[in-house]
Structure formats: structure tokens, C-alpha cells
Amino acid sequence: MMSNNHYAELDDSALVVQARDDSGAFGELYERYVKKIYSYIYYRTGNAHDAEDLTARVFHRALVHIETYTERGIPFSAWLYRIAHNLVANWHRDRTRRKVIPLDEFVAAGLRTEAPDVMAESQEEYERLIEAVHRLPEERQQLLLLKFVDKLSNAEVGAIMDRSEGAIKSLYHRTLLALRDDLTARQAEPARRASVQRRQGRGIG
């Protein structure tokens, strides 16, 4: 096994080749991506326990299949995210089948404890925003998390989602529009309900 400094000098492609018979090289790849993959899965599942379980499965699967992985335009990081995406999709399918109570509010609870300095009012806004993000279609959630949480470039996101950079920009624009419309509709909902109740009250009187 080589020294850690040596591994740090190698790029992902070289490490992937070496990782086929050197566990230290795989360890370096793990160090490079474990936090990002965990963060992505955490926001998609809403709780730390499942995020840990799925993160472990992503790296186990990567290790098992690294022999057969060939770059062909998909960087190693994008390959890892695709594994994570598939595992999260299966997890959501299983959860729907088992009718487990949604855990999305765990993310908001986590944020509450992780950012105690944030004002309560802003905290409520953040929670509403995260809830709205979770109501978006899957690919739009994926895009927001890859950009905002994992801070990837449009080219990297494009490689993961199998789209061009232009398509990513366009999807981001449409995602923001959908998010804004959802938030506006939710804000207007209590006022609309009150107006309907007032009208019904007048009708009865």
C-alpha cells in the first residue's frame, strides 16, 4: 500500500485503476466523496440513520463494481451519485410500499439543532422552503441538492443527470419558477379559505 500523500496526488481515474487491487486507493476515493454523498442522501431521506445506511451501501456497491467500471464520459463522482440516486429511489419505493410516516420534518429538526443562531422567524421560512423543495418532482430536488448542498458545477450535475449544461440551466430556471409558484399558492391558501368561509357564512345567514 502507498502513502496517503501519494494517493492525494492522484486524480480519480488513476485511483480507480489502482483501487482494483489496492484498498488504500479506494480509501482515498472514499475520503474524497463520503461527505458529499452523505449530504445528498441525508436531504433525500430526511434522517441520519437511513442516510448512514444508504451511504454505506453506495460505497459497498462501488467497491464491488469498480472492476467493471469504465469511465466512458461518466466521471467516477457522477457514477457514485448515480448509485446513490438509484438506492434512494429504491428506498422511497420501499417506504411507500410499507406506508411509513414521512420523515421529511427530520431535516427541518436537524436544521434547528445545527443552526441555533438563526432567528426563529427565518427558521420557519427555511422549513417552509425545505418542505416546498420536497414537494418538487424528484429530478428537480436532485438538481437543487447537487447544486446547493454539494456545490457541483453545471458540467458535473449534467454528467450525473445525463443532460447538457444548457439543459441544466433551463431545468434550474423552471425549478425556481415552480418553487416560487408553490410558495405563493401556499401563502395565499389561508386567505382563500377564510374568504370562502366568510361567503358561506353570509349565505347561511
Added chain:
Amino acid sequence: MNAPDNELRLQNLLAAHLDALIFDEDADALRLGASGESHELLLLATQLHSALKPVEPSAEFMTRLRAEFVEETPGTLMLRWRTLPPRYQLAAKVGGFTLTAGLTVLAVRRALNVMSGVRARQQSEPDAALSTVS
């Protein structure tokens, strides 16, 4: 300028603003220069940036999982040590220090015992010589 051009311009503005946000550049300058729908969407992006913060797994989980992939060698043990939470590192340091100090005290006592034994033997040898002479 026609509608698709405007849309493309807005998409580029949103992308540039997002990159400025995530790479800690001056995103406010782009937002303050915008108006209408652009401003609204840039403000929403800024709120998303504040709400969606990266989350880290526990050090214990990371170390445990890494150990499943990597063979243990002195080098990797040092890596595990570095990823331990500070309180565990402190506990290990205190434990290590106590053990070393205890072993040192035992070794010193043993050495002193041996030395005093040697000294006693050296003192008794001339006495024995005297008794032979008499």
C-alpha cells in the same frame, strides 16, 4: 429582444448568480442589479442557499465505514486517530499518559531496588573480608 432571448438571458443570470453563491463570490451585486421576476427568483435562490447547508456524517460512522474498505496499517491507524472526536482523543491521551507514567514508576522502583541491592552487596563484601582476616 424576443421572448426566447429574454429567457436565455434570465437562465444565464440565474446560473451565474448560483455559481457566485456556491463559490462564495459576490452574488448580491447580481441580485441588486435585477428587477421584477429576475429579482424574485434570485432572492429565492439566496434563501435556498441559506436553507440547504451541507450536512456531515459523524466521525465515528466515517471511521467505521472506512475500516470496512481499507486494510489496517499504522498509517491508516493515524488517519483514524485524526478523525476521532476531540473528547476521545483527550481520553486516549490521558489514558496513554497514565499508563506510561505507571510503567515508568514501576521501572524506576525496580531499578532503585536493584541498585540498592548491589550497593548492599558491595558494602557487605569488605565486612566479610575483615571477618576472614580476624
